[in-house]
Amino acid sequence: MLIETNFGTEDLAAADRFEFWRECVAQTHAPLDLHSEYAEDFRARQRVLSLGAVHVWSTRHQALSFHRTPKLIRQSDPEQYHIGIPLHGTSRITWADQRAVYGPHEIQLFDTSRACDVMCANDSELFSGIGLEIPKMMLHLPRKKLDRLVAQGLPGREGVGALLVQFLTQLAADSSPYQPSDGPRLGTVVTDLLSAVFAHAMDTEPSLPPETRTRTLTLRIRAHVQRNLHDHQLTPHAIAAAHNISLSYLHRLFKAEHETVAAWIRHQRLERARRDLADPVMSPTAIHAIAARWGFPRAADFTRAFRATYGMPPRDYRRQALHPPDATAEAGNRP
Structure with a gap:
């Protein structure tokens, strides 16, 4: 089922806002130690969409630091991957003995089983971002290779990364076109896109399940069409050539979608x-x-x-x- 939850601090007394936010974040994600220089009057809002086992969220908040400590991991570990994508602002991340700074549309992978520190800020403005939580077992990729991507920045402005960011942004902004029963299907789309992003980064795309590769290819084709609707020469032949597939295979992809390409x-x-x-x-x-x-x-x-x-x-x-x-x-x- 698709379930939507919204929470924010604007209707609370200033003294209660930060503690309320701390509790909501712990319930939505995983237990975290939070700090902010704006804690005495904290402004924040988050929207969470539950798509079965996958959770998509959008957030806006003042500068905030997150700490996932070994003690908190021992206290509770949901065995999930957490994906964070800044839209306005930056994320400064420290893990093990490494540090990095990631900007808008860079895709970051976190593991709830590993300690890290994250500082999200946008100067004096509100930081905004999108992301998701997904159980580790849902990503059918080599675990050791996937672990090497933890806290690494992956491009979200091109290729499959751009498809993922665009889909999450649109979904988090407005879920009204969907019915509650669409939740599991949307969760599958998110999982397929995320798997394709990671597989590309690990150079292991052939290891993806055939159905994941097929659904991701279909999404790529649809995005290509949306970008080129103005071109009157956008034909099934041109689309097939642009994606290095046969015309007959293109038609088979859309037959599964219950409509023709044209x-x-x-x-x-x-x-x-x-x-x-x-x-x-x-x-x-x-x-x-x-x-x-x-x-x-x-x-x-x-x-x-x-x-x-x-x-x-x-x-x-x-x-x-x-x-x-x-x-x-x-x-x-x-x-």
Whole structure:
């Protein structure tokens, strides 16, 4: 099940805020020793999504240090990997005899069984980040090689790392498109992406389960399509070539998703165009220009496809979206 939990300090008395935050963090993650120069009036908020055994979170807080000590490990160890990704600010990490500083979109792996110290700060502004907790047994990767990545920074602005950061950011920002029953499926997507990030870093991608490689490849293809919707030459042939796979294999991937490649591309383009038509900022832009912007070079083709999908021509849709009927006036005109 998908379960969402939100907690923050803004509604508490200043003197109670830091202790409340300490307790929430311990329950959400693992027991930690926390310190902050802002402890007397601590500002923080966190949102946690439980996706079965996987937990995704987003957080904003004042400068804060976390200490996972040997004593706390002996007290409680959930046997999890903790992944932290700063969005605004930096994480300064000390473990064993090593130190490192990681900035926005760098993916960091922590092990609840290993001691470390982390300082998260963003100068005088709130630090913000996203991350997740996942049981170690859910990652089917060589444990010894995976342990070498602990507290190492992995790129989150390119490749599969960028897919992971984008997916977590969107999911943590808004879970409303999903049903509670979607939780396990979303947990599987997160696990697959995380496994692919680590496997790439360890150069062990062939060791991933076939279903994980397939789902990750499909996500890569979808992200590629989203980035290139404006290109009217974005065809199944071009997509297959860009990913070094055959056209027939590409079609098989999307058959498992219960839609054709071309149909999905067309739907994405129409949806982007529909949003632009309803956007007041885009109102000076001609409809044919919006169509061309999203990969429809022929206005007639766009109009026909839009009408078939949304039940009206794009011109009528724009007029209704930008100038909706005055409900009060309509009510007054009723007999």
